[in-house]
Amino acid sequence: MFPDFEREVKDCLREGVEKVEENGDIPINPHDKIADISSTVSFKVAKRDKKDPRDVAEDILKHLIAIKERYYLIGKIDAVGPYLNFYTSKKFLSETLKKVLSEREEYGSLHYRGTILLEHTSANPDGPIHIGHIRNSIIGDSLGRILKKAGYDVEIQYYVNDMGRQVAVVAWGMERFALDQDKKIDHGISKIYAGANKLLGADAFRKEEVDSLLKRFEDGDGVTIKRFDNLVSRCLEGIRSTLDGMNISVDKFVRESQFVFNGDVNSIISSLKDERYAYYEDGALMMDLGEFGFEKDFVVTRGDGTSLYPTRDLAYHAWKSERCDRMIDILGADHKLISSQLKVILKILGYKEPEIVIFEFVSLPEGSMSTRMGKFISVDELLEKTEEQAYLEVDKRRKDLNEEEKRKISKFISIGAVRYDIVKISPDKATTFNWRDALDFEKRGSPYIQYAHTRACSILNKGGSYDEPDLDLLREEQEIKLIKKISRFPLAVKEATKDLRPNIIATYARELAEQFGQFYKDIPVLNAPNGLKNARLALVDAFRIVVNNVLQLLGIHAPKYM
RNA sequence: GGGCGCGUGGCCCAGUGGAUAAGGCGACGGCCUCCUAAGCCGUAGAUCGGGGGUUCAAAUCCCCUCGCGUCCGCCA
Numbered sequence: 001m002f003p004d005f006e007r008e009v010k011d012c013l014r015e016g017v018e019k020v021e022e023n024g025d026i027p028i029n030p031h032d033k034i035a036d037i038s039s040t041v042s043f044k045v046a047k048r049d050k051k052d053p054r055d056v057a058e059d060i061l062k063h064l065i066a067i068k069e070r071y072y073l074i075g076k077i078d079a080v081g082p083y084l085n086f087y088t089s090k091k092f093l094s095e096t097l098k099k100v101l102s103e104r105e106e107y108g109s110l111h112y113r114g115t116i117l118l119e120h121t122s123a124n125p126d127g128p129i130h131i132g133h134i135r136n137s138i139i140g141d142s143l144g145r146i147l148k149k150a151g152y153d154v155e156i157q158y159y160v161n162d163m164g165r166q167v168a169v170v171a172w173g174m175e176r177f178a179l180d181q182d183k184k185i186d187h188g189i190s191k192i193y194a195g196a197n198k199l200l201g202a203d204a205f206r207k208e209e210v211d212s213l214l215k216r217f218e219d220g221d222g223v224t225i226k227r228f229d230n231l232v233s234r235c236l237e238g239i240r241s242t243l244d245g246m247n248i249s250v251d252k253f254v255r256e257s258q259f260v261f262n263g264d265v266n267s268i269i270s271s272l273k274d275e276r277y278a279y280y281e282d283g284a285l286m287m288d289l290g291e292f293g294f295e296k297d298f299v300v301t302r303g304d305g306t307s308l309y310p311t312r313d314l315a316y317h318a319w320k321s322e323r324c325d326r327m328i329d330i331l332g333a334d335h336k337l338i339s340s341q342l343k344v345i346l347k348i349l350g351y352k353e354p355e356i357v358i359f360e361f362v363s364l365p366e367g368s369m370s371t372r373m374g375k376f377i378s379v380d381e382l383l384e385k386t387e388e389q390a391y392l393e394v395d396k397r398r399k400d401l402n403e404e405e406k407r408k409i410s411k412f413i414s415i416g417a418v419r420y421d422i423v424k425i426s427p428d429k430a431t432t433f434n435w436r437d438a439l440d441f442e443k444r445g446s447p448y449i450q451y452a453h454t455r456a457c458s459i460l461n462k463g464g465s466y467d468e469p470d471l472d473l474l475r476e477e478q479e480i481k482l483i484k485k486i487s488r489f490p491l492a493v494k495e496a497t498k499d500l501r502p503n504i505i506a507t508y509a510r511e512l513a514e515q516f517g518q519f520y521k522d523i524p525v526l527n528a529p530n531g532l533k534n535a536r537l538a539l540v541d542a543f544r545i546v547v548n549n550v551l552q553l554l555g556i557h558a559p560k561y562m
Numbered sequence: 563g564g565g566c567g568c569g570u571g572g573c574c575c576a577g578u579g580g581a582u583a584a585g586g587c588g589a590c591g592g593c594c595u596c597c598u599a600a601g602c603c604g605u606a607g608a609u610c611g612g613g614g615g616u617u618c619a620a621a622u623c624c625c626c627u628c629g630c631g632u633c634c635g636c637c638a
Contacts, residue, residue, distance in 0.1 A: 029580075040580055043618065053618070082618090083581065124638070164638055284636050295564070299635040309638045333632050336566055360567065361631065368631090397600070413600090425575070428567060430631050436587095437574070441600070443586050451600050459597050507576060510585075521593095521602045540597095562600075 001073075001096035002487040003494070006030060008071045009037045009086045016063040017041055030491060035085030036484065042082045053082035060084060088487075093480060094471035096487040100542040108489045108549050112151040112497065114325035118144050119354075121243070121250070121330075122159040125235035126166040127190025129242055130376035131433050132332070132362045132369050138422045138555075139359055140330040141248040142502035145553045147328075150497040155324070158250045159316060162232040163257045164309060166372075168214040169196050170235075171227050172206075184380065186238025189231060194374030218260065218306055225257075242379050246415055247555040259315035265307050268315045271349055272300050292344045296337075310338055317342065318351050327354035328500065333361055333430075357500050359427035365434060377433065386414035389439040393447075394562070409562050416446035416556040423554055424506035444510055446556055449547065452513035452520075456544040457560045459525050460537065469538035470531055478519040479539060485515040486546050493553075502554070509550040516543050 006028070013026045028039045042060060046053035057079040064077050064084070075089035100107045120140020123133040140156070147154050161167070170189055173196025180188045200206050216224040236253060243250065259265050269285065272278055277287045283303035290297075300311050320327050331339055336358055343353040361368065369376040390410035398406065421438065424445070425431060441447050474483065492508035495501075525536040548558040 027580090031577095031580095033584095034581065038581080040619090043580080047618070081581075161638070166638070282636085286635070293565090294634095296634055302636045304636090306636095308636065313638095333567070334638095335633090337633050338638090340566090358567080363631080393600070397598080426577095429575080430568065431574090434574095440587075443574095445586085447600055451598080455598065455601085462597060503576085507585090510576095514585085517601065518603095520597080524597075526597050561598080 001092060001099050002030070002489075002491045005073045005088055005092055005487070006037060006491075008073045009039070012064060012068060012071045012074060012086075013039055013041065013084070015067055016060055017045070030488075032484065032488075034080070034083075036088050037086045039084045039086070040082070042079075042084065046082070054079075057082050057084055088484065090472060092487070093474065093483045096483055097469075097471050097474075097538060097542050100486060100545055101538060104545055105549060105552075107545060108149060108493050110150040110490065110493055110497065115153040115155070115323075116147055116326045116328060117155050117157055117320045117324040118147065118328045119157045119159055119320075119330065120144070121239075121248075122161070123239065124161045124164060124166050124371070125186075125189075125232045125239070126170055126193045127235070127371045127376075128184070128186040128378040128380055129239050130369055130371070130378050131382055132376070134246070134379045134382075134418075135359055135362050135422050135427075136330050136332060137243060137246070137248050138419050139357065139427055139502055141246075142419075142423050142505065142554055143328070143330070143357070143496075143500060145555060146493060146496050146502055146505060149493050149549075149553055152326075156249065156251045157320075158253045159313075160232065160236065160253050160255045161309070162228060162255045163214070163217055163260065163312075165210065165214060166193065167228050167232060168210045168217070169193060169200065170231055171213055171224075172196055172210050173199070174227075174231065184238050184241075185234045186242075187378065187380070189235045189238075190371060190374065193371065197372050215306070217257075220261070242383075245383060246379070246419065247557075254316065256309075256312050256316065259312055259319065260307060264315040264319060265312055268311065268318060268349075269300060269307065272345070275348060277348070287345065289341060289344055294337075294341060294344075298341050298345065310342065314342060314345060317346055317354060318349065320354075321346065321351040327352060328357060329354045330357045330359065333358055355500065357427060360430035363430070363432050365432060382418060382438065383414060385435070386418055386439060387411055390414040390417070390441065393441050398562075409559070412557040412559060413441070413447050413450065413562065416450055416551075416554075417441060419554060419556055420446035420449070420506060420509075423502050424510075426503050427501065444514070446554075447562075449509050449513040449551065450556070450559055450562060452516045453544060453547045453551065453558045454560060454562050455520055456516065456540050456547070459540050460544060461560075463526055463533065463537045463540075466534045466537040466541070469535040471535055471538065473532050473535040474539060476523055478515075478522045479536070482515050482519045482539065482543060485512050486542055489546050489550065492550075505550060505553050509547070509554065512543075512547055512550060516547070519543075 009028060010026060017026060026041055028037050030037050042053040042057040046056045061079045068074055068077055073089055073092040074086055076087040078085050118140060121133060121137045123129050144154050144156050170193050173192040177192050177195050180191055213224060217228055273285055277289060279286050285300040287298040287300060299308060301307055339356045346353050387410050390413040394406045394409050492505055496504040525533060525540060528536055551558040
């Protein structure tokens with residue numbers, strides 16, 4: 001409903017401001033600090049006419065008042081100093097609730113169109129995913145859900161690096177170390193990978209063995225390919241089960257090697273060598289991207305003509321480019337340079353450019369993580385510990401529940417807590433992981449929002465069904481504030497979609513739950529007189545629907561009780 | 563050395579051109595005969611790293627500077 005109000009305010013302003021002969025953009029601010037929407041046009045007009053913006057605001061206000069009756073979602077309009085403030089009408093409030101109650105889980109959906117290929121995670125299959133990778137997965141998964149809500153047709157892809165040097169190192173290590181059968185497969189592989197790296201050290205001879213393994217793979221040697229494929233598939237199985245456990249789904253795992261074997265990489269290389277930016281150095285094909293602002297040249301092939309990861313990535317993006325309207329990649333900060341070079345080269349070749357969402361690193365108090373060194377905290381371990389902690393919290397409060405129920409609750413609380421803690425942080429903030437915060441459930445994170453949902457469910461459960469509510473009875477401050485917050489959900493979806501920032505949804509979810517908390521405290525529902533009770537039940541139901549929809553966008557379970 | 567990002571109360575963090583800088587943790591003080599206290603209310607705590615500039619208006623834009631992170635040709 002808020003977008004409709006926004007449109008009315010814009011139309012109304014345009015009409016009113018024309019009277020003072022101003023045509024350009026009409027600036028409005030939807031923030032709810034003071035009014036529901038405010039406008040700063042007065043400054044603009046005042047500057048042009050060299051007048052006091054406060055006088056201009058008064059002047060415009062007169063015109064607005066005269067026409068405002070035709071805008072049924074606008075209630076009060078006033079001018080505070082130079083600011084023109086718009087407030088929603090009573091009609092707006094009841095229309096908002098009607099819309100939520102009829103659209104249900106569709107509420108908040110927008111009408112954007114097109115297909116998007118969203119790539120996220122794409123962690124190398126050399127071990128389990130750790131708390132750095134999961135930031136990628138959570139941002140990507142949440143964004144995917146948000147973009148679907150916005151109306152896009154979204155396919156999630158995980159690009160599998162199945163022929164990189166790390167895979168060769170694991171394959172090499174497999175022959176020298178026994179796989180720990182007690183461990184989850186990706187953890188077992190990680191141990192071998194770290195062990196192999198240690199053994200390789202600076203040993204040139206051993207490194208040559210790894211190189212020749214890689215060469216045999218690229219030359220299409222059946223046995224080597226099978227070995228690589230086997231361990232990549234098994235590692236991926238482990239990664240996939242971790243992702244599943246966090247409500248993260250991937251539509252397609254795309255293997256890097258397919259672009260080498262089907263000739264795509266070679267055709268990219270031959271197109272590139274005909275470009276005027278191309279040159280050879282010691283047998284390696286290079287691209288001078290100086291005119292695009294890159295100091296360092298881009299290396300397309302090794303001296304021996306074999307391809308490098310960025311070149312194979314180019315082939316992957318060229319392939320994606322022909323299968324969608326938009327490509328979005330979620331990448332760690334270490335890919336900033338390479339991804340902007342990739343964009344430029346795709347453009348040179350005439351392909352679509354991906355939109356890149358960069359997130360900064362997650363480090364440990366003792367420094368950065370490294371799969372190669374075996375120095376990381378895995379997502380499996382994080383979930384295990386948070387679930388354990390969540391169990392203590394559940395057990396403390398719900399002695400009445402049986403073991404199975406308590407386990408079930410601890411599980412969705414811990415998944416939600418982890419997801420929320422990560423998604424709420426702006427992607428461009430580097431963070432340091434610490435156990436104290438990760439295991440703290442006494443803050444306004446996911447459990448708080450889930451709890452608001454359970455309270456609403458509990459009221460609805462006890463209140464029974466309601467019929468034909470007279471929504472105009474909802475006149476208390478906390479009722480109105482809650483409805484207004486509910487009305488802004490589509491706005492949050494729109495902003496998160498436009499900026500590709502899922503943390504906007506996380507903030508909205510918290511604000512929505514906070515508003516319900518205040519409502520809950522001040523407004524009795526079950527003990528209210530009949531008509532009012534009916535209307536309030538409808539409001540609680542509307543809140544329940546919206547908080548459920550928001551949690552859905554964050555991949556967090558909305559429980560009926562906890 | 564260069565590029566990019568970040569710097570907001572003791573700690574974490576939202577806000578990226580407009581009004582009184584939003585929350586959380588921690589601290590202090592209140593609220594359960596009443597829909598789950600995983601809650602609600604209140605108090606203390608911020609020269610938005612520092613300096614200069616643009617603007618009617620700057621945490622937000624520009625320049626300089628300091629600190630941290632990250633990247634900088636045959637790894638991925």
